Amino acid sequence: MAFVDRTGQQVPNVVFHTRVGDSWKDVSTDDLFKGKKVVVFSLPGAFTPTCSSTHLPRYNELAKAFKQNGVDSILCVSVNDTFVMNAWAAEEESENVIMVPDGNGEFTEGMGMLVGKDDLGFGKRSWRYSMLVNDGKIEKMFIEPEKEGDPFEVSDADTMLKYIAPDWKAQESIAIFTKPGCQFCSKAKKLLEEKGLAYEEIVLGKDASIVSVRAITGKATAPQVFVGGKYIGGSEDLEAYLA
Ligand code: BEZ
Numbered sequence: 001m002a003f004v005d006r007t008g009q010q011v012p013n014v015v016f017h018t019r020v021g022d023s024w025k026d027v028s029t030d031d032l033f034k035g036k037k038v039v040v041f042s043l044p045g046a047f048t049p050t051c052s053s054t055h056l057p058r059y060n061e062l063a064k065a066f067k068q069n070g071v072d073s074i075l076c077v078s079v080n081d082t083f084v085m086n087a088w089a090a091e092e093e094s095e096n097v098i099m100v101p102d103g104n105g106e107f108t109e110g111m112g113m114l115v116g117k118d119d120l121g122f123g124k125r126s127w128r129y130s131m132l133v134n135d136g137k138i139e140k141m142f143i144e145p146e147k148e149g150d151p152f153e154v155s156d157a158d159t160m161l162k163y164i165a166p167d168w169k170a171q172e173s174i175a176i177f178t179k180p181g182c183q184f185c186s187k188a189k190k191l192l193e194e195k196g197l198a199y200e201e202i203v204l205g206k207d208a209s210i211v212s213v214r215a216i217t218g219k220a221t222a223p224q225v226f227v228g229g230k231y232i233g234g235s236e237d238l239e240a241y242l243a
Pocket of ligand 1: 044045048049050051052120150
C-alpha cells in the first residue's frame with residue numbers, strides 16, 4: 001500500500017456529481033476548498049458499522065467546536081454515489097457535515113488512498129484518513145496505519161480537533177429525553193444552551209417511547225438528562241448539577 005503524506009500539496013482537482021432534490025449539481029474541489037479552511041475525513045463506505053457509529057457522528061457532534069476554532073466546513077468523502085451518500089446523511093442526521101460522493105474514486109485515487117476491498121465485495125474504496133486543508137493546500141494529514149483490516153486510530157474527530165486547538169477539552173456527551181410540548185423539557189434545553197453545552201435530544205413518541213425512559217431511569221416523566229454516563233434527572237436536578 002505505502003500511503004504518502006501529502007502535506008504541502010494541493011488537493012486533487014475533481015468534479016463531484018451530486019444530487020440535490022430531483023436535480024443534478026456538479027460540485028468542484030474549487031467550490032469546496034477555495035478560500036476556506038476545511039477538515040476532510042474519508043472512510044471506506046456509507047452505512048458501514050464504524051463509519052456510522054463513530055467516524056461520521058463524532059465529526060457531526062464536534063462541528064460547533066471546529067467552527068469556533070476557525071474551520072469553515074467539514075467534508076466526508078467516500079467512494080459511493082450521491083444517492084447513497086444522501087440517504088446515509090439523512091439517516092445519520094449529519095447536517096453539520098458535507099457529504100462528498102467520490103463515486104468514481106478520482107479524488108481518493110488522486111490522494112493515493114484508493115485501496116482494493118474486493119475481499120468484502122466492496123471493490124475499490126478509500127483508506128481511512130483525515131486532513132486539514134487551507135485554501136486547497138493540505139496542512140496536515142492523519143493516515144490510518146497500514147494494518148490488516150480497517151484500523152481506526154488517528155482519523156477521528158477528537159484527534160483532528162486537538163491538533164487544531166491543543167487546549168480544547170472534550171465536553172462530556174449529553175443526552176436528554178424530551179416530550180413535545182413539555183415546558184420543563186424546554187427549560188432543561190435552555191439551561192444547556194445557556195451554558196453552551198451541546199446535547200442530543202431523544203424525543204418521546206419519535207425516537208423512543210416512555211418505556212425506554214422507565215427502563216433506564218425508573219421514572220415516567222420528561223425531561224430526563226444524562227451527562228457523560230451519569231444520570232442527572234429532570235430539569236431541577238440539571239439546574240442543581242450545572243450550578
Ligand atoms: C466499518 O465501518 O465498520 C467497516 C468499513 C468497511 C468494511 C467493513 C466494515
